[in-house]
Amino acid sequence: MGEPAQGQAFDMPRGDAKRPAAEVLPYAAAAGAPPLIQVQDIAKRYESRSGDSIDAIEKISLDVPRGGFISLVGPSGCGKSTLLKMMGRLLPPSSGRIVYRGIRQGEIKPRLGVVFQESLLLPWRTILDNILLPIEVMRLDAAAGLDRARKLLATVGLEGFEKKYPFELSGGMQQRAAIARALAPEPELLLMDEPFGALDALTREQMAEELQTIWMRTGKTIVFVTHSISEAVYLSDRVVVLSGRPSRLLDDIEIDLPRPRSLDMMTDPRFGTYATHIRRLLSAKREM
Amino acid sequence: MTVSTAVHDVVFSAETAKPAPMRAGFRTTGSIVSAIVLVAVLASWEGCVRAGVMPAFLLPAPSNLVLMFATDILSPAFLKEALYTMAEIALGFGAGAVAGIGLGAAIALVPMIEQIAWPYVITLQTIPKVAIAPLLIIWFGFGIESKVLIVALICFFPILVNAVAGFRSTDARQVLLMDSMDATKWQLFRKVRLPNAVPYLIAGLQIAVVLSVIGAVVGEFLGASAGLGALLVVRQSNMDVTGVFSVLATLSIIGLSMNLAVGLLSRRFAFWMDTSVKI
Ligand SMILES: Nc1ncnc2c1ncn2[C@@H]1O[C@H](COP(=O)(O)OP(=O)(O)OP(=O)(O)O)[C@@H](O)[C@H]1O
Numbered sequence: 121m122g123e124p125a126q127g128q129a130f131d132m133p134r135g136d137a138k139r140p141a142a143e144v145l146p147y148a149a150a151a152g153a154p155p156l157i158q159v160q161d162i163a164k165r166y167e168s169r170s171g172d173s174i175d176a177i178e179k180i181s182l183d184v185p186r187g188g189f190i191s192l193v194g195p196s197g198c199g200k201s202t203l204l205k206m207m208g209r210l211l212p213p214s215s216g217r218i219v220y221r222g223i224r225q226g227e228i229k230p231r232l233g234v235v236f237q238e239s240l241l242l243p244w245r246t247i248l249d250n251i252l253l254p255i256e257v258m259r260l261d262a263a264a265g266l267d268r269a270r271k272l273l274a275t276v277g278l279e280g281f282e283k284k285y286p287f288e289l290s291g292g293m294q295q296r297a298a299i300a301r302a303l304a305p306e307p308e309l310l311l312m313d314e315p316f317g318a319l320d321a322l323t324r325e326q327m328a329e330e331l332q333t334i335w336m337r338t339g340k341t342i343v344f345v346t347h348s349i350s351e352a353v354y355l356s357d358r359v360v361v362l363s364g365r366p367s368r369l370l371d372d373i374e375i376d377l378p379r380p381r382s383l384d385m386m387t388d389p390r391f392g393t394y395a396t397h398i399r400r401l402l403s404a405k406r407e408m
Numbered sequence: 409m410t411v412s413t414a415v416h417d418v419v420f421s422a423e424t425a426k427p428a429p430m431r432a433g434f435r436t437t438g439s440i441v442s443a444i445v446l447v448a449v450l451a452s453w454e455g456c457v458r459a460g461v462m463p464a465f466l467l468p469a470p471s472n473l474v475l476m477f478a479t480d481i482l483s484p485a486f487l488k489e490a491l492y493t494m495a496e497i498a499l500g501f502g503a504g505a506v507a508g509i510g511l512g513a514a515i516a517l518v519p520m521i522e523q524i525a526w527p528y529v530i531t532l533q534t535i536p537k538v539a540i541a542p543l544l545i546i547w548f549g550f551g552i553e554s555k556v557l558i559v560a561l562i563c564f565f566p567i568l569v570n571a572v573a574g575f576r577s578t579d580a581r582q583v584l585l586m587d588s589m590d591a592t593k594w595q596l597f598r599k600v601r602l603p604n605a606v607p608y609l610i611a612g613l614q615i616a617v618v619l620s621v622i623g624a625v626v627g628e629f630l631g632a633s634a635g636l637g638a639l640l641v642v643r644q645s646n647m648d649v650t651g652v653f654s655v656l657a658t659l660s661i662i663g664l665s666m667n668l669a670v671g672l673l674s675r676r677f678a679f680w681m682d683t684s685v686k687i
């Protein structure tokens with residue numbers, strides 16, 4: 121999909137286009153390194169068959185630093201899933217572009233792990249085989265992959281279910297299996313679309329805690345869509361608030377709370393300030 | 409088992425597509441009843457023939473039929489005819505399945521091939537395949553080739569149409585999932601499109617099983633030197649009703665065992681699909 125650079129594409133000096141160091145950096149991104157993802161003036165219009173079209177995203181620009189944890193919040197149907205798919209180059213934008221590592225042409229797409237809004241487990245594969253799917257497809261080392269898959273099964277609380285089929289699991293369990301599958305190939309970039317949507321409140325908090333741990337340990341870059349304001353504040357470096365459709369960026373809020381964050385931190389007044397601010401942004405827009 | 413848990417099981421079975429104990433119970437009760445019906449029918453049939461109500465040369469007694477069938481399947485000459493027909497069915501069915509699934513995948517996945525082939529498929533499909541059989545006999549003679557061709561042709565279309573539907577039924581979201589892993593076209597086919605099409609392919613095979621036996625027999629009626637269909641014609645001209653029945657039984661056993669084989673395929677590869685046809 122490396123479309124030719126056009127027009128304003130050359131405003132960046134060529135010298136900047138050198139490849140970043142191969143090793144994974146700690147979650148506080150190295151100063152001066154280009155962001156892992158640059159969303160540049162992206163817009164998306166869905167053309168329907170009947171000729172009318174839906175403007176999902178008006179125009180959004182945003183940077184995701186390497187190793188960062190960014191949450192997207194916004195009203196239902198505003199285009200969060202659309203934006204997330206475009207960030208993974210799974211959906212072409214109508215205009216604008218996605219740039220990885222500041223390299224506009226011939227860049228290496230980061231290895232992706234995607235948790236879609238639905239679990240999308242393949243019904244003819246066992247849970248373990250579903251988690252192994254990306255390892256097979258990406259032709260990664262099978263033995264190490266199997267090892268990792270088993271550990272991930274335990275991480276998401278599905279030990280003993282590896283031989284079961286998706287239809288034998290509850291919706292929440294299927295979603296946890298999908299999270300394990302996304303993590304299995306050790307992706308550099310993790311795109312998560314409401315991954316905890318089908319979980320009960322307690323499991324949801326545990327999974328959020330676990331995700332923070334995994335993120336801090338591995339230095340992955342995570343873009344996370346959620347409807348839960350407190351989940352967004354708890355997990356993120358930055359919370360990006362989107363308006364209703366066609367969506368624009370309402371605010372991009374740096375969450376300046378120490379890591380690792382404990383669940384108790386949700387009672388911290390600073391936590392409350394962030395949450396209230398986001399809530400006000402979302403509800404103000406709804407009333408218009 | 410109490411009634412309330414039984415109801416529960418049925419409710420869950422709708423979601424998980426697993427046969428519930430209660431339903432299995434119905435099934436065994438049903439089999440027992442149908443076995444009783446069978447025995448009753450056979451007994452009264454036997455009685456009618458022995459009492460002279462029914463002339464034996466038109467409808468022989470079941471006991472005579474069993475005897476005849478036993479003699480037939482123990483005779484090498486009969487077995488040779490049966491094997492001949494089975495070979496026609498197996499070769500024709502195999503060729504029809506390979507061609508149907510192959511072309512079906514190509515039509516569903518390659519737009520160019522679809523544009524070229526689809527109009528012909530639609531047109532040819534409307535021709536009754538049995539009606540082409542005489543032509544094939546003229547072209548390919550009285551040997552096994554013409555019969556294999558008839559069977560292949562008659563199997564081809566239902567398998568093709570189901571294969572096209574199956575390979576087209578791929579869930580776009582699963583394609584997106586494979587895209588996120590940078591899957592190749594072949595990986596997408598092997599890991600998503602093909603398994604997803606299996607229930608459709610099996611449905612096509614199930615229709616073709618029945619048609620393949622018809623195709624072979626009709627082909628042999630029209631002109632054959634060997635096979636169960638040819639034997640049927642000979643026995644008919646001899647007014648050998650018992651012998652005709654024996655051939656019919658053999659043909660239905662061939663059809664049933666093929667059905668069973670496809671059923672096993674279904675259980676092995678389409679278990680995850682709740683709408684898969686259960687035999
Ligand atoms: N494939 C599509 N074709 C046409 N319109 C679409 C398509 N996908 C999404 N849309 C439209 O684009 C808009 C944004 O959809 P999107 O799924 O990105 O919303 P979302 O923010 O993820 O919503 P939710 O929070 O409910 O998941 C919606 O109004 C939807 O109707």
Ligand SMILES: [Mg+2]
Binds near residue numbers: 201202237313
């Ligand atoms: Mg969504």
